[in-house]
Amino acid sequence: EDLAVIMMSGFAEVGSAVEAMKRGAFDFLQKPVEPEVLVTRVEKALEQRELRREYRRYVTDIEKRVVERTGELEAARKATIFGLARLAEYRDEETGFHLERMAAYGVTLARALRRLRLYRDILTDNFLVQLYESAPLHDIGKVGIPDAILRKPGKLTPQEFEVMKLHTVMGARSIEDIQARVKGQSFLELGQEVARSHHEHFDGRGYPDGLADHAIPLSARILTVADYYDALAFPRVYRPFSFPHEEVKQMIVERKGSQFDPDIVEGFLHCEKEIIAIRDRYSETENQVRNFF
Numbered sequence: 001e002d003l004a005v006i007m008m009s010g011f012a013e014v015g016s017a018v019e020a021m022k023r024g025a026f027d028f029l030q031k032p033v034e035p036e037v038l039v040t041r042v043e044k045a046l047e048q049r050e051l052r053r054e055y056r057r058y059v060t061d062i063e064k065r066v067v068e069r070t071g072e073l074e075a076a077r078k079a080t081i082f083g084l085a086r087l088a089e090y091r092d093e094e095t096g097f098h099l100e101r102m103a104a105y106g107v108t109l110a111r112a113l114r115r116l117r118l119y120r121d122i123l124t125d126n127f128l129v130q131l132y133e134s135a136p137l138h139d140i141g142k143v144g145i146p147d148a149i150l151r152k153p154g155k156l157t158p159q160e161f162e163v164m165k166l167h168t169v170m171g172a173r174s175i176e177d178i179q180a181r182v183k184g185q186s187f188l189e190l191g192q193e194v195a196r197s198h199h200e201h202f203d204g205r206g207y208p209d210g211l212a213d214h215a216i217p218l219s220a221r222i223l224t225v226a227d228y229y230d231a232l233a234f235p236r237v238y239r240p241f242s243f244p245h246e247e248v249k250q251m252i253v254e255r256k257g258s259q260f261d262p263d264i265v266e267g268f269l270h271c272e273k274e275i276i277a278i279r280d281r282y283s284e285t286e287n288q289v290r291n292f293f
Helices: 014-022 035-092 098-115 125-137 140-144 158-181 187-197 218-233 245-254 262-270 272-281
Strands: 006-009 027-030
Touching (some): 098 125, 098 218, 125 218, 218 245, 218 262
Parallel strands (some): 006 027
């Protein structure tokens, strides 16, 4: 590409000139050629070559800037997601890094399902990225729940629990409002799914819609197990102690087919060591939490 080719021929055939130009020649000269003409054509060819080089440098610089800017926008978007989700987490007094653990659990479970050759048509690399980004939004609707209920240290009354259930609907509606204003953000679709459906049960006895089986979005079925595990593996405002991993695992297995999708439970058992590692790692310092991918 850095060569400026000038073809010279003793034949005056137009076809030869056209063919030479098609093959990338800058110019075509017919012999004999006056020295002044040759010098002029060579100078123009060199100018053209320099213009091409300058253009490539310009394009490379633009591409570099686009990549840098895209990275900045991506980082800002992720920070915004976690910032929004933190609003609910701060009020709920969840254990630190609950959002990060949820995102990591979700992707780990999804990868385990892929290794088991389950839902491989759904669990694409892009789906995993979107699941990681949307998982922190699962409880965003808790922003709309009164503190007296959200932070109550004891058991909720039936009436209070009905109010608490509304966080699923409020969260989904909030994300839907954002989605209507920000086009092309597919992770928000998953965010809406997990916000609304992460308390649905596989047997249809969950809330808010009483969905059952595969009517529950896969994203929500995955994060239902993740949320249940994390809720028991760490203390909560209504329970100042945590359960050991083996006990939590047993509770999850016992709810296989009732509260939880049997496939997701199998995935959980398949990646058990990874789940434990996430639990331990993400409960320490913040600098160990970032950049899960």
